[in-house]
Amino acid sequence: MSVDTSKVATSNTSAATANKPTKVGAAAEWADERLGLAAMGKKNLRKIFPDHWSFMLGEIALWSFVVLLVTGVFLTLWFRPSMAEVTYQGSYPNLRGISMSEAYSSALNISFDVRGGLLLRQMHHWAAMLFISAMMIHMLRVFFTGAHRKPRELNWVIGSLLLLLGTLEGFTGYSLPDDLLSGTGVRAADGFIQAIPIVGTYIGFFLFGGEFPGDAIIPRLYTIHVLLIPGILLGLVAAHMLLLVYHKHTQWAGPGRKETNVVGYPMLPVYAAKAGGFFFITFGVTAVMGAILSINPVWKFGPYDPTKVTAGSQPDWYMGWPDGALRIMPGWESHFWGSTWSWNIFIPVILMPMVSWMVVTSFPFLESWITGDKREHHLLQRPRNAPTRTGVMVAAMVWYAMFWLAGGNDIIAIKLHMSINQITYFLRAAVFLGPVIAFFITRRWCIALQRHDNEVLLHGYETGVIMRSAVGGYSEIHLPISEEKAYAITVRDRGPEGAGEADGPKANGKLTLRDKLRTLYYEDDVEKPTVEEIEAAHAHAAHAVEGGHDDAHAIEGGHDDARAIEGGHGEH
Amino acid sequence: MSDSHEIQAHTDALLPDPGHPEHHWRPTDVDPKAERRAERQVATLFGLSVVCTILFVVSYVTLQTGIGGQEFIGLGASNVALGLTLGGAFLFIGIGVIQWARKLMADVELVEERHPASSSLEDRSATVAALQAGLEESGIARRPLIRNTLVLSVGVLVAPAVVMLRDLGPLPGDKLRHTVWAKNMRVVRDVVGTPIRPADLEIGDLVNAEPEIIFGTDKGQPLPSGEVIEGSDLQVQKAKSATVLLRMDPDDIVSDVTRNWSVNGIVAYSKICTHVGCPISLNERTTHHLLCPCHQSTFDLADSGKVIFGPAGRHLPQLPLGIDDEGFLVALSDYPEPVGPSFWERETKSPQAIYDEWSKETGQ
Ligand code: HEM
Numbered sequence: 059m060s061v062d063t064s065k066v067a068t069s070n071t072s073a074a075t076a077n078k079p080t081k082v083g084a085a086a087e088w089a090d091e092r093l094g095l096a097a098m099g100k101k102n103l104r105k106i107f108p109d110h111w112s113f114m115l116g117e118i119a120l121w122s123f124v125v126l127l128v129t130g131v132f133l134t135l136w137f138r139p140s141m142a143e144v145t146y147q148g149s150y151p152n153l154r155g156i157s158m159s160e161a162y163s164s165a166l167n168i169s170f171d172v173r174g175g176l177l178l179r180q181m182h183h184w185a186a187m188l189f190i191s192a193m194m195i196h197m198l199r200v201f202f203t204g205a206h207r208k209p210r211e212l213n214w215v216i217g218s219l220l221l222l223l224g225t226l227e228g229f230t231g232y233s234l235p236d237d238l239l240s241g242t243g244v245r246a247a248d249g250f251i252q253a254i255p256i257v258g259t260y261i262g263f264f265l266f267g268g269e270f271p272g273d274a275i276i277p278r279l280y281t282i283h284v285l286l287i288p289g290i291l292l293g294l295v296a297a298h299m300l301l302l303v304y305h306k307h308t309q310w311a312g313p314g315r316k317e318t319n320v321v322g323y324p325m326l327p328v329y330a331a332k333a334g335g336f337f338f339i340t341f342g343v344t345a346v347m348g349a350i351l352s353i354n355p356v357w358k359f360g361p362y363d364p365t366k367v368t369a370g371s372q373p374d375w376y377m378g379w380p381d382g383a384l385r386i387m388p389g390w391e392s393h394f395w396g397s398t399w400s401w402n403i404f405i406p407v408i409l410m411p412m413v414s415w416m417v418v419t420s421f422p423f424l425e426s427w428i429t430g431d432k433r434e435h436h437l438l439q440r441p442r443n444a445p446t447r448t449g450v451m452v453a454a455m456v457w458y459a460m461f462w463l464a465g466g467n468d469i470i471a472i473k474l475h476m477s478i479n480q481i482t483y484f485l486r487a488a489v490f491l492g493p494v495i496a497f498f499i500t501r502r503w504c505i506a507l508q509r510h511d512n513e514v515l516l517h518g519y520e521t522g523v524i525m526r527s528a529v530g531g532y533s534e535i536h537l538p539i540s541e542e543k544a545y546a547i548t549v550r551d552r553g554p555e556g557a558g559e560a561d562g563p564k565a566n567g568k569l570t571l572r573d574k575l576r577t578l579y580y581e582d583d584v585e586k587p588t589v590e591e592i593e594a595a596h597a598h599a600a601h602a603v604e605g606g607h608d609d610a611h612a613i614e615g616g617h618d619d620a621r622a623i624e625g626g627h628g629e630h
Numbered sequence: 631m632s633d634s635h636e637i638q639a640h641t642d643a644l645l646p647d648p649g650h651p652e653h654h655w656r657p658t659d660v661d662p663k664a665e666r667r668a669e670r671q672v673a674t675l676f677g678l679s680v681v682c683t684i685l686f687v688v689s690y691v692t693l694q695t696g697i698g699g700q701e702f703i704g705l706g707a708s709n710v711a712l713g714l715t716l717g718g719a720f721l722f723i724g725i726g727v728i729q730w731a732r733k734l735m736a737d738v739e740l741v742e743e744r745h746p747a748s749s750s751l752e753d754r755s756a757t758v759a760a761l762q763a764g765l766e767e768s769g770i771a772r773r774p775l776i777r778n779t780l781v782l783s784v785g786v787l788v789a790p791a792v793v794m795l796r797d798l799g800p801l802p803g804d805k806l807r808h809t810v811w812a813k814n815m816r817v818v819r820d821v822v823g824t825p826i827r828p829a830d831l832e833i834g835d836l837v838n839a840e841p842e843i844i845f846g847t848d849k850g851q852p853l854p855s856g857e858v859i860e861g862s863d864l865q866v867q868k869a870k871s872a873t874v875l876l877r878m879d880p881d882d883i884v885s886d887v888t889r890n891w892s893v894n895g896i897v898a899y900s901k902i903c904t905h906v907g908c909p910i911s912l913n914e915r916t917t918h919h920l921l922c923p924c925h926q927s928t929f930d931l932a933d934s935g936k937v938i939f940g941p942a943g944r945h946l947p948q949l950p951l952g953i954d955d956e957g958f959l960v961a962l963s964d965y966p967e968p969v970g971p972s973f974w975e976r977e978t979k980s981p982q983a984i985y986d987e988w989s990k991e992t993g994q
């Protein structure tokens with residue numbers, strides 16, 4: 059190294075001060091004598107975390123959860139979860155003198171009479187949006203890069219539980235203010251519950267303390283919202299983090315970054331500072347959003363009244379996809395033996411989300427069953443190098459998007475001047491065809507990108523510089539990619555290399571389902587080149603560079619025989 | 631299972647690893663001036679945060695909230711000021727700390743070896759041995775009687791938890807099958823509670839209605855039972871008995887059932903969608919179609935509330951209408967079938983079958 063380290067400031071050197079009796083040392087000693095934390099601290103204080111922008115998504119989810127806890131606790135100081143009827147006497151003139159539930163009245167009070175109350179409500183709601191979006195995008199990142207593979211399958215399961223509970227938490231929170239929109243949501247939830255065969259009516263009566271709306275649902279949702287789900291979420295978040303620390307974070311392949319190590323910055327100080335700083339940024343951003351972006355202005359909707367509804371009433375966006383499924387579902391209901399089976403409700407809002415969630419949750423296990431890959435993985439996979447998996451997730455995203463669009467079918471109809479019937483028929487087909495098309499396109503695309511990688515590896519990258527040869531031919535200059543890049547690209551399995559042993563044909567000579575799926579999983583993958591191929595290509599390139607215009611000539615030659623022959627003679 | 635305690639991870643790396651890239655010193659590492667500048671930058675950011683916090687407190691004390699308060703770009707000044715200052719206070723700390731980490735903290739990447747997620751084989755066999763010893767000493771395998779009765783006793787402890795939930799609410803009984811509508815109950819306007827004469831409605835008019843009892847005994851006729859419904863019970867009853875009246879040209883009516891239950895082309899239907907229970911509100915004047923705003927189920931009021939479009943599985947229940955001695959619209963009975971979303975115990979029949987049963991029962 060040619061750096062003049064005498065000039066290097068103290069910042070980048072860790073002075074060995076361990077033996078000096080410092081204040082920190084004394085405090086640590088005091089604590090260790092009582093708690094014995096040194097053994098753990100030794101391992102973890104300087105734990106290494108690799109850096110990549112996409113690793114921040116989970117952090118956004120974590121910190122917005124903290125914002126939710128803080129703002130939520132403040133909200134509980136003024137919010138009254140009661141459905142007792144009161145006459146509003148607060149400072150919002152349009153509703154003064156109107157009968158409403160105490161819950162709604164207290165939400166108005168928070169919005170208009172508590173200083174900073176509206177800010178808290180808006181921050182809480184924006185943080186909820188951020189929390190759920192960040193979780194979903196984080197989940198996509200994990201999936202697309204194969205970070206859910208062994209040994210991290212259980213953390214994936216915890217993650218999908220977090221997403222499920224976060225969504226339920228959002229729904230219960232949305233229902234608390236008891237305004238017209240939230241009441242409409244609760245009304246629909248009552249309808250969903252009643253659609254459950256056999257026990258639905260009973261569950262509904264128990265949950266609501268009788269018939270809808272009754273006077274019990276808001277206090278009960280409140281307990282679920284501020285105690286039950288946050289408690290479970292907190293425990294799961296802690297487990298998620300502990301497992302993360304135990305497994306150590308995955309990293310991208312690169313020079314010096316192997317399956318068996320982790321390269322990055324130590325927890326203390328750099329990672330702690332960056333992550334801790336990021337908490338303040340998340341909090342700050344939610345505060346700014348709460349300051350200038352209105353969200354859920356409950357005073358505009360009025361108190362809940364079971365005989366009223368606003369046109370275009372929509373749930374929070376993350377509830378949009380089951381709502382969309384509900385909208386485009388055909389009105390199938392069966393009636394027999396004095397009973398009513400509401401397939402039109404049960405399938406889209408109960409069965410489908412449950413099954414989807416179970417498929418997502420079990421995905422790591424399904425995948426490793428198909429591939430038979432039982433190795434640990436600590437290096438991330440580029441999405442293109444798992445074309446089938448990437449295709450599956452893009453298909454799932456399209457599926458979700460189509461349902462989500464269906465949730466806004468009335469808005470689309472109005473905005474695009476289309477008939478709602480046409481949109482519905484279109485989306486009914488699109489939820490099935492869209493994912494299939496998306497799967498094939500994505501998979502092909504990944505394979506093309508794999509091919510492109512090989513191209514770059516063997517022949518270098520396109521510089522965009524066009525050379526004109528002496529004889530007037532044009533060619534683009536290709537330069538070899540850096541050694542580091544070439545190395546990073548080639549860290550990947552060769553086809554089903556990592557797969558387990560095949561089951562082999564069954565007694566009747568046919569392949570097992572697993573073997574068939576495995577063949578499909580790896581089919582059409584473009585293998586990376588062999589070392590010999592790379593060496594051959596490089597040797598050729600070296601030759602080409604020597605002979606400069608020669609190559610261009612040859613290309614030109616194809617078009618102009620005479621010159622090619624001429625040129626050819628000249629050179630040899 | 632692994633036979634040695636090594637990480638089983640393996641991904642083929644085709645080319646030789648060029649090794650960890652060289653570390654480059656930053657300006658702040660080699661130039662004391664740059665270092666001090668960075669230091670001042672970070673401190674300034676923290677200082678700005680303090681300023682924001684002070685401004686937050688000042689805004690809290692000086693600005694009024696709510697409707698009476700000052701405005702700023704059309705938003706409540708208090709909310710904007712509190713939010714922006716709070717946001718600033720946090721953002722400046724965050725940016726400052728990250729700046730500190732990027733410019734001044736050591737930026738040498740370190741390498742840590744990974745270890746397999748599994749414990750060493752030794753640990754594993756020791757744990758299994760300990761577990762076995764424990765189980766052995768407890769004798770749980772040798773004493774199935776104890777084991778089974780323990781499992782049983784703990785298992786049945788689920789019962790108290792479940793039984794306790796019983797009092798969460800009453801049993802459904804036949805509550806979902808009835809509303810407060812009854813024979814000769816007047817159909818009154820929603821909100822105001824005034825009774826309606828057929829002549830009050832013109833063809834095409836849609837009126838939101840309620841049973842008179844919802845408005846208590848102080849309006850209209852005294853109710854026979856003297857009953858007054860209030861509080862959450864009122865909400866429950868309103869949620870079920872909300873009704874829409876539509877006057878159409880009697881010749882437009884398609885089904886006999888609808889005609890028999892109408893008065894001068896006025897028909898009454900439940901306002902509660904048979905899908906998941908939204909109050910239906912959108913009327914297509916020319917077609918007698920009623921559209922639910924929640925998921926767009928569309929019902930034909932000229933034809934027994936038949937579903938024409940959308941996810942609802944069932945026609946809209948019709949309320950049999952009549953006229954009382956004073957010429958006001960009244961119900962001839964309760965809704966002849968349960969209103970609102972479907973439930974499993976619901977018996978669902980065609981409008982004609984419902985009508986036939988109804989005429990037999992009421993003799994009308
Ligand atoms: C983890 C996730 C959480 C999510 C996704 C969430 C979501 C929501 C949402 C969307 C609302 C409606 C806000 C509005 O009025 O616009 C709400 C309201 C509320 N939340 Fe949360 N929340 C969470 C955690 C908490 C916690 C931990 C507490 C308290 C300990 C809490 C307390 C409240 C209260 C009191 C309200 C009603 C306040 C009002 O509407 O004015 N929340 N929540």
Ligand code: FES
Nearest residue numbers: 903905906922925
């Ligand atoms: S509630 Fe009316 S269509 Fe769904």
